[in-house]
Amino acid sequence: MAPASPQAAASGEPPHGPRARMRKTLLDAAQRLMAQGITPSVAELAEHAQVSRATAYRYFPSQSALIAAVVDESLGPILAWDSSAPDASARVDELLRFAYPRLESHEAPLRAAIMVSLQQHAEASAGKAGAEPRLVRGHRVDILRRAIAPLAADLAPAQLDRVAQALSLVYGTEVFLVLKDIWKLELPELTEVARWTANAIIKQALAEAAPGKE
Template sequence: MPISAFPAPRDESLTHTRAKTRSLLLACAMELYDGGVFPSITELAAHAQVSRATAYRYFPTQSALISAVVAKSLGPILEWQPQDNDALKRIHQLLAFAYPQMEQHEGALRAALQLSLQQWANATPGEKFVRGNRKRLLKLAVEPLQNKLPAEALQRVIHAFSLIYGSEVFLVLKDIWGLELDDIQDVTQWMAKAIIRQAEEDARVEG
């Protein structure tokens, strides 16, 4: 069964004490990830000063832990709402909102990507770590273009936007090119402008 890291469901049945313990484990995990350490459940238990059995009770697998950490640290991205009826401004707003969140919790991003790659390499059956909601956010960003572009062209824009928004893009520009946050946003927003401009030009020619 896939695990969705965005967002992790809350267990409303947790007692106050159990909720407090879970919050402690999450806080310790986020501290470790943000420090560049990708802890095992056993290492997390030691850092949080709880028993291994307790840590495994809340997070029985690495996928469960990373899903919860990503949901906690990057979940606010899901709350993004556009403030404009212009598609270019919307995608710029999304990039400007999301990438600072990713930079702040870069460790969690890297842990999620590492786990995803490990599962792919090992062809792990059963439980999978799934990063999601990119489609929903990008569709929200391009809404103003729905009456301006043919359906096929609109879908092409969404596909192209998926190459300028996301954790993989952030890490590629940071690791390979050494870009800082401002430069990452500058490059991706410039690309967004080019994508929309080309789509609108194609629509005029074909129209």
């Protein structure tokens, strides 16, 4: 069973209480809509789940809050991922092999999050941002920092950040937009490209930090 979401855990609500069950009902309804290519507003979610708008807004006060909750639910065990491997390359490789099947199986809501984020950015750039809170994304920052933690013994903090930033280009749903949509790769090939690139990034960082390098 997946762990309780950060929001549910913070509320102090029992994981199987009435509020938790209603929240799960709403999240399941949202995921069904997203699987159909619909990124619902909170009002649309309420209609689809056959609950009042007041009830839906009580759980998700904005579309951004709804999308963020669906993303957390979709990522599930990825958010709690950790590794006992002492080597950063092995840890990152383990993360990619663990995470990518889950990302693909929940691709619809994760793509919806990208779409909403891009739309909000475009509206803000055009000076048309409304009262809707911005969707905050960034789980990969913490996950990748955990994955490359062993490199702290060899790299300066700025170098460590650079590795995490570079790995951000090969970890996440955005990779699907390039390797699946443009290159038409299936999950095994996509994962292999990501693993190869991640390994090259770490090797290059260690080579640059090696003593005696000119």
